Amino acid sequence: MSRLQVVSGKGGTGKTTVAAALALALATEGKRALLVEVEGRQGIAQLFETEALPYEERKIAVAPGGGEVYALAIDPELALLDYLQMFYKLGSAGRALKKLGAVDFATTIAPGLRDVLLTGKACEAVRRKDKRGRFAYDCVIMDAPPTGRITRFLNVNDEVAGLAKIGPIHNQAQAVMRVLKSPETSVHLVTLLEEMPVQETVDGITELRAAQLPVGRVIVNMVRPALLDEAELELGLERTPRTAIAKTLAAAGLGGARGAGGRLVDPLLAQAAEYAERYALEGAQRAVLAEHGLPLHELPLLADGLDLGGLYELAAELREQGVRNS
Amino acid sequence: MSVDPARDPLDVDALLDDPKTRIVVCCGSGGVGKTTTAAALGLRAAERGRTVVVLTIDPARRLAQSMGIDSLDNVPRRVKDVHGGGELHAMMLDMKRTFDEIVEAHADEDRARAILSNPFYQSLSAGFAGTQEYMAMEKLGQLRSRDEWDLIIVDTPPSRSALDFLDAPKRLGSFLDGKLIRLLMAPAKVGGRAGMKFLNVGMSMMTGALGKLLGGQLLRDVQTFVAAMDTMFGGFRKRADATYRLLQAPGTAFLVVASPERDALREAAYFVERLAADDMPLAGLVLNRVHGSGAAGLSAERALAAAESLEERNEEPAEDAEDAEAGAAAEPAGENLDASGIVDQEGGKVGGRNSSESEAPNSPEASGSSLPTEDTDSGASVEQLTAGLLRLHAERMRLLARERHTRDRFTALHPEVAVAEVAALPGDVHDLDGLRAIGDRLAQTSDGGRA
Ligand SMILES: Nc1ncnc2c1ncn2[C@@H]1O[C@H](COP(=O)(O)OP(=O)(O)OP(=O)(O)O)[C@@H](O)[C@H]1O
Ligand SMILES: Nc1ncnc2c1ncn2[C@@H]1O[C@H](COP(=O)(O)OP(=O)(O)O)[C@@H](O)[C@H]1O
Numbered sequence: 142m143s144r145l146q147v148v149s150g151k152g153g154t155g156k157t158t159v160a161a162a163l164a165l166a167l168a169t170e171g172k173r174a175l176l177v178e179v180e181g182r183q184g185i186a187q188l189f190e191t192e193a194l195p196y197e198e199r200k201i202a203v204a205p206g207g208g209e210v211y212a213l214a215i216d217p218e219l220a221l222l223d224y225l226q227m228f229y230k231l232g233s234a235g236r237a238l239k240k241l242g243a244v245d246f247a248t249t250i251a252p253g254l255r256d257v258l259l260t261g262k263a264c265e266a267v268r269r270k271d272k273r274g275r276f277a278y279d280c281v282i283m284d285a286p287p288t289g290r291i292t293r294f295l296n297v298n299d300e301v302a303g304l305a306k307i308g309p310i311h312n313q314a315q316a317v318m319r320v321l322k323s324p325e326t327s328v329h330l331v332t333l334l335e336e337m338p339v340q341e342t343v344d345g346i347t348e349l350r351a352a353q354l355p356v357g358r359v360i361v362n363m364v365r366p367a368l369l370d371e372a373e374l375e376l377g378l379e380r381t382p383r384t385a386i387a388k389t390l391a392a393a394g395l396g397g398a399r400g401a402g403g404r405l406v407d408p409l410l411a412q413a414a415e416y417a418e419r420y421a422l423e424g425a426q427r428a429v430l431a432e433h434g435l436p437l438h439e440l441p442l443l444a445d446g447l448d449l450g451g452l453y454e455l456a457a458e459l460r461e462q463g464v465r466n467s
Numbered sequence: 468m469s470v471d472p473a474r475d476p477l478d479v480d481a482l483l484d485d486p487k488t489r490i491v492v493c494c495g496s497g498g499v500g501k502t503t504t505a506a507a508l509g510l511r512a513a514e515r516g517r518t519v520v521v522l523t524i525d526p527a528r529r530l531a532q533s534m535g536i537d538s539l540d541n542v543p544r545r546v547k548d549v550h551g552g553g554e555l556h557a558m559m560l561d562m563k564r565t566f567d568e569i570v571e572a573h574a575d576e577d578r579a580r581a582i583l584s585n586p587f588y589q590s591l592s593a594g595f596a597g598t599q600e601y602m603a604m605e606k607l608g609q610l611r612s613r614d615e616w617d618l619i620i621v622d623t624p625p626s627r628s629a630l631d632f633l634d635a636p637k638r639l640g641s642f643l644d645g646k647l648i649r650l651l652m653a654p655a656k657v658g659g660r661a662g663m664k665f666l667n668v669g670m671s672m673m674t675g676a677l678g679k680l681l682g683g684q685l686l687r688d689v690q691t692f693v694a695a696m697d698t699m700f701g702g703f704r705k706r707a708d709a710t711y712r713l714l715q716a717p718g719t720a721f722l723v724v725a726s727p728e729r730d731a732l733r734e735a736a737y738f739v740e741r742l743a744a745d746d747m748p749l750a751g752l753v754l755n756r757v758h759g760s761g762a763a764g765l766s767a768e769r770a771l772a773a774a775e776s777l778e779e780r781n782e783e784p785a786e787d788a789e790d791a792e793a794g795a796a797a798e799p800a801g802e803n804l805d806a807s808g809i810v811d812q813e814g815g816k817v818g819g820r821n822s823s824e825s826e827a828p829n830s831p832e833a834s835g836s837s838l839p840t841e842d843t844d845s846g847a848s849v850e851q852l853t854a855g856l857l858r859l860h861a862e863r864m865r866l867l868a869r870e871r872h873t874r875d876r877f878t879a880l881h882p883e884v885a886v887a888e889v890a891a892l893p894g895d896v897h898d899l900d901g902l903r904a905i906g907d908r909l910a911q912t913s914d915g916g917r918a
């Protein structure tokens with residue numbers, strides 16, 4: 142199991158949710174996981190129903206069996222100032238830079254610079270050791286930018302090479318890349334069983350591989366329950382006489398076969414036909430995903446929305462599907 | 468179907484047919500169907516006689532292909548197979564190209580070359596958060612000034628927040644106009660200006676610190692870039708302001724698109740409030756991917772209870788048959804009633820069809836418990852099947868209730884907003900027929916027709 146787990150995917154597919162569930166799953170049984178967020182959106186705090194996270198590692202959840210999940214919202218501005226302080230003892234000049242908008246500048250005009258800071262902070266946490274020489278965290282899980290930007294985001298080296306050819310930023314980028322391109326890192330993609338997210342996932346896999354970034358798992362999120370199986374769909378839609386269904390509905394007390402019960406048949410079959418179409422589409426998208434030889438996982442759609450309890454359910458589901466820290 | 472007393476339906480056709488409508492902007496959070504809605508509106512307006520251009524951003528690949536706009540040349544193309552008297556043109560925004568074109572149009576050749584090859588320009592044009600929004604506005608301004616279309620439909624970038632579309636151009640503007648940029652430009656101008664002494668103090672500290680951080684070469688690149696862009700800053704801001712004013716003009720209509728989900732409708736509410744604050748004309752809300760049911764009279768609870776009783780019967784064939792017969796007795800017998808089917812539940816074949824799929828016994832739980840017969844159960848019995856249909860229905864009714872609940876929360880907050888509901892089609896929308904189907908649903912003003 143890689144120590145840096147990066148979670149990407151199309152917007153809205155559940156990156157933040159899956160990253161958090163993954164952190165819980167990996168922290169289970171006495172491990173310690175750090176969940177980091179890089180887009181300044183406080184998604185983790187919302188999910189765990191806590192107040193906004195400061196730029197500081199703090200414990201936000203206990204995993205089953207005594208593990209701990211810490212969280213950190215990396216703020217690029219603060220990371221830059223941190224970095225300046227650490228390497229240059231800039232002190233008040235650092236504050237002046239901020240006041241002038243230099244930090245804003247460095248982090249907006251050159252997204253590559255910002256990304257070096259963000260990934261750099263995450264990699265630092267991956268490598269950090271305590272006094273006894275043990276890793277501070279068993280693993281670091283990153284709620285990363287969406288698929289469309291993930292390769293550029295992680296490939297800071299290429300991005301920065303054009304900007305800083307020598308100097309400390311350049312060196313930092315190199316150090317980051319050594320971690321990111323190693324087996325220590327694994328990039329997972331979250332998707333839904335719909336055409337656009339699957340297409341993005343496929344494109345993402347191709348891009349990541351081309352950039353020699355290690356692709357890990359594909360996690361299909363919000364999978365709807367299979368309410369009718371193949372045999373039922375076939376039998377129901379094509380072979381069963383409508384009168385038999387009408388009678389069965391009547392027998393179940395839903396009104397006479399020629400009356401109220403009978404009138405249900407058409408709409409119920411129409412719903413089944415829609416279901417069948419979606420079922421076929423989902424099957425086709427599953428097949429597309431399966432072509433890439435990556436481990437596939439599926440997480441259910443939690444019908445009543447997602448709360449903290451639901452998050453633990455998803456974590457348990459991941460563990461059942463073999464995602465664990467061993 | 469419920470009647471919604473307080474709510475105005477949105478009259479999409481009236482909006483599209485009104486010659487005074489010149490720009491329709493589709494906005495909303497990511498993945499809700501903005502692009503689909505924009506394309507469907509464009510097609511509908513064209514087929515109702517208008518000359519339309521649709522500016523799409525990041526369309527699904529197959530949708531772009533079906534409209535013939537999958538090549539990225541950044542100019543509108545006429546869409547084929549549009550019925551009726553109007554014309555539909557469509558394009559897909561290429562943000563980098565749009566940026567390059569601005570540079571080429573507003574700087575002399577040498578300066579343009581210097582800008583285009585500068586690593587900072589490359590980084591900015593490809594990746595600055597907000598560049599896409601800014602370029603969409605820019606393109607809208609360009610299309611409008613060409614005056615070749617009487618209706619422009621604009622899609623907005625897939626940002627996480629619907630508000631980004633309105634804010635990004637200003638952010639880019641103020642960024643390009645910022646204090647630091649002025650400072651960085653100073654060395655290129657040293658000599659000329661009064662008051663530079665003061666700035667120079669700040670400057671040397673600044674360049675010192677930045678130089679340390681970035682390395683000298685990088686700082687020089689920044690300065691060259693900033694100096695080269697200098698002449699264009701004013702232009703950027705002026706055009707962004709002009710487009711912003713265009714959005715406030717009477718010929719513009721905003722449509723906020725949302726799916727009936729909590730997050731999407733929360734964004735929609737922010738957007739509605741923001742439009743009002745900025746005097747931007749809101750035409751209404753498009754609630755996309757709404758589910759309906761033709762059997763809405765049957766509640767989830769009753770459907771589930773019935774499904775359970777059917778499944779129980781299925782496990783006790785003898786009693787089951789009697790009950791079924793008793794239940795159906797009031798009704799005239801159907802064609803299959805006295806064929807072996809209903810009595811012979813374990814066989815699972817109503818009407819005694821003894822088909823070839825018996826070699827695939829894949830529902831052990833249904834038949835396994837009692838007498839294992841020769842005549843094994845291959846598919847599902849009618850009871851199981853009907854129970855499945857009822858469970859499916861219960862699921863649908865729960866979804867309907869959730870969607871209705873989130874929608875009602877929005878309407879309670881904004882009763883003034885007209886709403887058009889678009890049914891969720893079972894598959895994705897990726898051709899003109901799909902767009903027509905969406906268009907028809909958009910224009911259906913009552914919600915009685917929800918699929
Ligand atoms: N398995 C699930 N069941 C039910 N709801 C879910 C599930 N996974 C995610 N959600 C919900 O879907 C929405 C989007 O999830 P989330 O915020 O994790 O996505 P994201 O990919 O991080 O989005 P963004 O691209 O905006 O960062 C949230 O409202 C979340 O609660
Ligand atoms: N009413 C609908 N029924 C079924 N699928 C839809 C509907 N509206 C949109 N879609 C599908 O949803 C996906 C996202 O739609 P899109 O218009 O690209 O969203 P956005 O532009 O808001 O990101 C597409 O695959 C599209 O085909």
Ligand SMILES: [Mg+2]
Pocket residue numbers: 156157158184284
């Ligand atoms: Mg997120």
Ligand SMILES: [Mg+2]
Pocket residue numbers: 501502503524525526622623624625
């Ligand atoms: Mg779109």
